[in-house]
Amino acid sequence: MRRILGAPVLLRRLALASLVANVVLVGTGGAVRLTGSGLGCPTWPRCTGASYVTTSAMGAHGVIEFGNRTLTFVVGVLALACVVCAYYQRPRSRPLTLWSVLVLAGIPAQAVIGGITVLTKLNPWVVALHFLASMAVIAAAYQLWVRTAGAPAGATLPRPLAALPRLTAVVTVAVLAVGTIVTGSGPHAGDAHARRTGLDPQEISQLHADAVFLLLGLSVALWYALRAVGAPTAARRAAAWLIGVELAQGVIGFVQYFTHLPILAVGLHMLGASLVWVAALAVLETTRPGAPATAPAAPAQARPAVLTPTS
Structure with a gap:
């Protein structure tokens, strides 16, 4: 056993x-x-x-x-x-x-x-x-x-870049937190007599959307930066997945907003929030300090010629 x-x-x-x-x-x-x-x-x-x-x-x-x-x-x-x-x-x-x-x-x-x-x-x-x-x-x-x-081996990133994955994770947490306030201000309270936050749903939704656009911009910047420094494939793939999940989540968010919060769309948006969080965690994990990142190969014309003895 x-x-x-x-x-x-x-x-x-x-x-x-x-x-x-x-x-x-x-x-x-x-x-x-x-x-x-x-x-x-x-x-x-x-x-x-x-x-x-x-x-x-x-x-x-x-x-x-x-x-x-x-x-x-x-x-x-x-x-x-x-x-x-x-x-x-x-x-x-x-x-x-x-x-x-x-x-x-x-x-x-x-x-x-x-x-x-x-x-x-x-x-x-x-x-x-x-x-x-x-x-x-x-x-x-x-x-x-x-x-x-x-x-996991992780990756060693240049100092200016090393903070970007952590900043992306922090903004992800902010997006999730503001999203809960949007929910607490909207119509789906869980019970007809449940209280709401009293905040303006339009204003909180706009704040949430602004945070989402910031997160998407950071994620795209991170993906390009990881490609530029020749970061490990796992890190670049994780950043790409994060962008993909964010875009899908954004589409669901706009659909639920412009269709007046149908139950199915709101439910999918809640599930999507969990997937965005998992994707952000994957980015953090694959970019944490560890083994050196693979350096990009030098152009062929820049390599010095190597002379070999002839018999």
Whole structure:
């Protein structure tokens, strides 16, 4: 049994499953809000005052909300399995143990914030914190998955360029944070009686759009810079993927704005936010300090001739 649990391939698959499950959890959380099921279970940790599970009296909203709570247990089981498998790795890896424990610790923390969300009747600021907590867990799950392949080589970038990936990640966080405020100011509150932030949705949406354009500009600049310095292929590919995901997310954002926030478009936009975050994490990972970047080859005419003795 120890040999099975200590198999590196098992841990890698579990880590990937954990990462995917946490992204899906964000999607199901969005479905809870978009269907008006945010208070389908009006209390926490119970679903009702007398039951931990939904009842027929709660109707479809209760089923949707309880389903999202159930998925939290699935995510927790995957996180626990990762901790166990990381413990049995030989030789034992400190990073694997650390990241697996962080993912596991993040699940109940996220659940508690979700409970506070219910107890505060979907306070929009607590809802925003709940989403950002999910992003933190996804970041830890991504790091765990990456580390299951061993320590990445990374890249050594010129000093002026080295800060650009970190700046891109910081702006990504800002885009996600402002996006939660847009959500908290819009019509999809999760319940007909839930309060809103009181901020002007048009003004907050404009601020969000400005931050998105800044992020896209930084991402394009990063991609060109990485090509110019001959950065490793993994780094250039990660930057290209980030741009692609941002463009797709931007299209969905414009569609939902000009079509007056249909539920399907808003749901896809929430899921897309998680994918943008994962893509930004990939850029950070592939550009972190490590092995020297591959220098571009010198032009053929610039190479000195090499004389060889003749027989």
